[in-house]
Amino acid sequence: MTLNYEKEGKVAIFTLNRPEALNAIDPDLLGALSKAFCDFKKDDTLEVGIITGAGQRAFSIGADIKTMLPEMKRAQNNSYVQPPTIMRGLNLWKPLIAAINGAALGGGLELALACDIRIASEKAFMGLPEVNLGIIPGWGGTQRLMRLIPQAKAAEMLLTGKPIDAREAYRIGLINKVVEPDKLMSAALDMAELIMKPAPLAVRAAKQAMVQGLNLSLESGLRLEKSLFEMLATSGDFDEGCRAMLEKRKPEFKCR
Numbered sequence: 001m002t003l004n005y006e007k008e009g010k011v012a013i014f015t016l017n018r019p020e021a022l023n024a025i026d027p028d029l030l031g032a033l034s035k036a037f038c039d040f041k042k043d044d045t046l047e048v049g050i051i052t053g054a055g056q057r058a059f060s061i062g063a064d065i066k067t068m069l070p071e072m073k074r075a076q077n078n079s080y081v082q083p084p085t086i087m088r089g090l091n092l093w094k095p096l097i098a099a100i101n102g103a104a105l106g107g108g109l110e111l112a113l114a115c116d117i118r119i120a121s122e123k124a125f126m127g128l129p130e131v132n133l134g135i136i137p138g139w140g141g142t143q144r145l146m147r148l149i150p151q152a153k154a155a156e157m158l159l160t161g162k163p164i165d166a167r168e169a170y171r172i173g174l175i176n177k178v179v180e181p182d183k184l185m186s187a188a189l190d191m192a193e194l195i196m197k198p199a200p201l202a203v204r205a206a207k208q209a210m211v212q213g214l215n216l217s218l219e220s221g222l223r224l225e226k227s228l229f230e231m232l233a234t235s236g237d238f239d240e241g242c243r244a245m246l247e248k249r250k251p252e253f254k255c256r
């Protein structure tokens with residue numbers, strides 16, 4: 001199986017599982033990712049997802065140059081349609097954490113960029129080397145990196161294709177945390193626990209407002225925020241959150 005998709009309580013764990021190919025994304029893996037993201041989206045028991053790579057060396061080195069990129073070339077003649085993923089085509093408001101265990105290059109970094117939180121091992125390095133192949137990132141790298149980090153740094157990464165190490169990625173705000181390699185998954189699970197404490201509907205609405213709002217004018221963004229706020233204001237979890245706060249107890253959110 002090119003992807004291990006496991007459910008541990010309310011957490012879904014997606015492990016790219018082609019360690020012998022440094023978790024390069026081939027059409028099979030892309031299809032499996034798409035299916036798993038769709039299941040995660042509709043499974044009401046799941047709240048947070050963690051994406052990581054099998055093996056010690058790589059999170060993912062991007063689209064498989066031997067199989068995936070040729071398919072994309074053929075796609076110019078409409079013979080291959082990419083399945084929807086978080087990089088492109090699938091809106092997913094449940095939070096996602098990338099646990100970057102090694103190299104995250106090209107489409108591998110783009111997968112991590114489509115997550116909300118990125119935690120990296122000290123051994124990780126990341127970059128968008130597509131220009132070296134004569135292409136540009138095609139899974140959102142040019143758009144999401146420019147919105148995430150200072151533009152001068154994004155331009156340097158996109159125009160030179162040179163990777164940066166985890167410390168530098170942390171310094172420029174590309175990742176949230178750097179940890180020792182053997183602490184990576186526990187750090188990601190700790191972050192998932194923190195995200196699962198507040199009301200899930202509110203967390204999802206916060207993500208939707210943040211992600212969709214980035215592409216809107218301030219005025220439209222404020223309208224989006226207002227409509228999501230109004231939706232939450234009628235929820236039972238809002239009543240429960242306020243009551244629990246006043247009664248000095250832990251809230252019991254029911255996701256409605």
Ligand code: HXC
Pocket residue numbers: 021022024061062063064065066072103105106107108129130133136137138139
């Ligand atoms: C398939 C790849 C590959 C890739 C490397 N290899 N990158 N195979 N797809 N993306 C293969 C090499 O050919 C080699 O195969 C083996 O992996 C190990 O690579 P080496 O270079 O020999 O090893 P090393 O010196 O350790 O360097 C590893 C590396 C380096 C840091 C990952 O190979 C590298 O920088 N690769 C470039 C990755 C890249 O360009 N990614 C972007 C892809 S485009 P053999 O058979 O010799 O062992 C992309 C676009 C996404 O992601 C958007 C699409 C719409």
